[in-house]
Amino acid sequence: MSNTAAILFEPDAYLLSEPKLMGRQAAGNSFLRAAIAGRGDQPVYAYTPNQKSAAIFKQVVDSIDSQALTQWVPADRLDLLEKIGALYLPGPGLDVASKLRLRAGIQAYSLIGVTHTTASHRAMDAITGLLTAPVMPWDALICTSTAVLETVKVLLNAEIEALRWRFGSTIQITLPQLPVIPLGVHCSDFDFSADDRLFARKMLSIDDDEMVLVFVGRLSFHAKAHPHAMYLAAQEVAIKTGKKITLLQCGWFGNDAIKASFIDGAAQFCPNVRARFVDGRNAELARYSWACADIFISLSDNVQETFGITPIEAMAAGLPVIVTDWNGYKDTVRDGVDGFRIPTWMPPPALGEQFAKGHEAGTLSYDIYCGLSCQTVSVCMYTLIEKLTLLVENNALRQTMGQAGKTRARVQFDWHGVYQQYQSLYTHLKALRESATQKQQVTFHVSPNRLDPFLSFGHYPSSLIQPSTRVAVLSDDVLNQYRCLIQNPLFNYATQVLPKVDLVEKIDCALQTQIVTLDELSTQTHTNLGEIVLAVAVLAKMNLVKLA
Numbered sequence: 001m002s003n004t005a006a007i008l009f010e011p012d013a014y015l016l017s018e019p020k021l022m023g024r025q026a027a028g029n030s031f032l033r034a035a036i037a038g039r040g041d042q043p044v045y046a047y048t049p050n051q052k053s054a055a056i057f058k059q060v061v062d063s064i065d066s067q068a069l070t071q072w073v074p075a076d077r078l079d080l081l082e083k084i085g086a087l088y089l090p091g092p093g094l095d096v097a098s099k100l101r102l103r104a105g106i107q108a109y110s111l112i113g114v115t116h117t118t119a120s121h122r123a124m125d126a127i128t129g130l131l132t133a134p135v136m137p138w139d140a141l142i143c144t145s146t147a148v149l150e151t152v153k154v155l156l157n158a159e160i161e162a163l164r165w166r167f168g169s170t171i172q173i174t175l176p177q178l179p180v181i182p183l184g185v186h187c188s189d190f191d192f193s194a195d196d197r198l199f200a201r202k203m204l205s206i207d208d209d210e211m212v213l214v215f216v217g218r219l220s221f222h223a224k225a226h227p228h229a230m231y232l233a234a235q236e237v238a239i240k241t242g243k244k245i246t247l248l249q250c251g252w253f254g255n256d257a258i259k260a261s262f263i264d265g266a267a268q269f270c271p272n273v274r275a276r277f278v279d280g281r282n283a284e285l286a287r288y289s290w291a292c293a294d295i296f297i298s299l300s301d302n303v304q305e306t307f308g309i310t311p312i313e314a315m316a317a318g319l320p321v322i323v324t325d326w327n328g329y330k331d332t333v334r335d336g337v338d339g340f341r342i343p344t345w346m347p348p349p350a351l352g353e354q355f356a357k358g359h360e361a362g363t364l365s366y367d368i369y370c371g372l373s374c375q376t377v378s379v380c381m382y383t384l385i386e387k388l389t390l391l392v393e394n395n396a397l398r399q400t401m402g403q404a405g406k407t408r409a410r411v412q413f414d415w416h417g418v419y420q421q422y423q424s425l426y427t428h429l430k431a432l433r434e435s436a437t438q439k440q441q442v443t444f445h446v447s448p449n450r451l452d453p454f455l456s457f458g459h460y461p462s463s464l465i466q467p468s469t470r471v472a473v474l475s476d477d478v479l480n481q482y483r484c485l486i487q488n489p490l491f492n493y494a495t496q497v498l499p500k501v502d503l504v505e506k507i508d509c510a511l512q513t514q515i516v517t518l519d520e521l522s523t524q525t526h527t528n529l530g531e532i533v534l535a536v537a538v539l540a541k542m543n544l545v546k547l548a
Helices: 022-035 050-066 078-084 093-101 122-129 145-168 192-205 228-243 256-269 285-291 308-314 353-360 365-375 379-395 395-413 417-432 478-485 501-509 516-527 529-541
Strands: 006-008 044-048 070-074 086-088 110-115 140-142 210-216 246-250 273-281 295-298 321-324 340-343 468-474 546-548
Touching: 022 050, 022 417, 044 050, 050 070, 070 078, 078 086, 086 417, 093 110, 093 122, 110 417, 122 145, 122 478, 140 417, 192 285, 210 285, 210 308, 228 246, 228 256, 228 379, 246 256, 246 285, 256 273, 256 395, 273 468, 295 308, 295 379, 308 321, 308 395, 321 379, 340 379, 379 395, 395 417, 468 501, 468 516, 478 501, 501 516, 501 529, 516 529, 529 546
Parallel strands: 006 044, 006 086, 044 070, 086 110, 110 140, 210 246, 210 295, 246 273, 295 321, 321 340
Antiparallel strands: 468 546
16 A cells, blocks of 8 residues: 555544643544545554554544544554555654564554644654654654744754764764645635624624634643734724724633633733633534634744644635744745734744753743743734734725635645645655665664563573473363463463463373473474463463473
8 A cells, every 4th residue: 555554543632522622633633534535445544552542533433434444453463554554643753653663674664753842842852762763764754834844953953963972973864754744624614605604793792893803722821822912903903993893712721710811811901802702612613703703813922833723724714814923824824915924033042041941850841831932922013013904994905815815725725635745645655665775674673672571681580491491290180270270360361471272282281291391392282482482481370380
């Protein structure tokens, strides 16, 4: 297979029902819908160690498309991954997955990860871990924006310098592909008619003469977008234009304290604006929010943001957008075409060392680290007020920019096209894997920190069971005693290692009249030596045979 991949599935990465809904889950769910739609005549593969998760995967797929077939790939069935050819990871953790792949062979299949936030220690460790992990050129870490790609390069270059200082400048570096592929949206979800707009306004009690600015997303001033600039600009534009402005914030709060800060902040900084809050986790309310709006606004200013899907959703809904000139927004919104990108300011390098040190030392939580960094990022208020005023006052401009954005969303960011980029990547990686000039010579077939316990702890026992070890039965009723013992909870938890009854019967018959080595026992029972060693080890544990 060349244009598909098994999907690493755990519900937390894909379900929208999580109480603390994050962008990565919304993106994961959206990707899953695209993978189902683009499956062709193949099943949708769920790779997970957990049968319960596999069942949830089937339920989710059925709810999206009842005609789609699913197939569970247990996490230890690397042979099935080899047949499929690729494994998609809903995060950047290629390092862990590539170590497990060693057990199947370095060229068995490709690994494809994707970036979400790149600010957390976990994400940064996964990215820098690529340099010491057994990743190959037929693997890929998808960067969702050029801003993300630049961050990834900064991290990798810094880690390369550190490794060369530690081990010498001659170390060879092998990196995965780093393609830039955006997140996608299902544009048809955002098609709203004039009747939809009227109905949505009625349901949200919004009058015809109100100008609705909408923000959609998590309502967090320390980890998403600080609302102060938005409140000040909305207030200034309301006074300047004399328009009835409603600021509709469709999202969800992390806690009651954050909720109070937003509500009180809106009352204090934009008293002439009607500030409304609706729960964005409610699909119906979210749809009304999109349908009733005139202008979308998102002034992202946080380092944990990487792409930002909501401006594209707004464009798909035909709304002109006001966004900050920040991270992935630089790729998605064309300034002066689909809306306006407002300039931002941040301090230069070295001045954030105190934040980095505090977070690394544990004196600053991740949330506070993001919040302190965010507190130093500013928006050009003059430009923000100027551009927002222009859109509020000019209906023709709103229509022109909204239509331009709608077209751009369909052409550049609809999942139908974006997922084809994924499929092209899968095919490209397969070609790289198969065209490698020679088989990669790997002297080990398992990660050094995931060794066989009998190797890691082989010095613990007095003796190791060897082919030359002699074995004798301790009873003339080994078989019946074994049948009883495997029903006992002291032993039946270990079903995976307990030898089959028919093998124990063969061993019992062979040992009733003689004492033999395990090598000899293997020959006499026509059984693989490794299987005999493990079986005899279990029987010795049960005190049914004696080793010498």
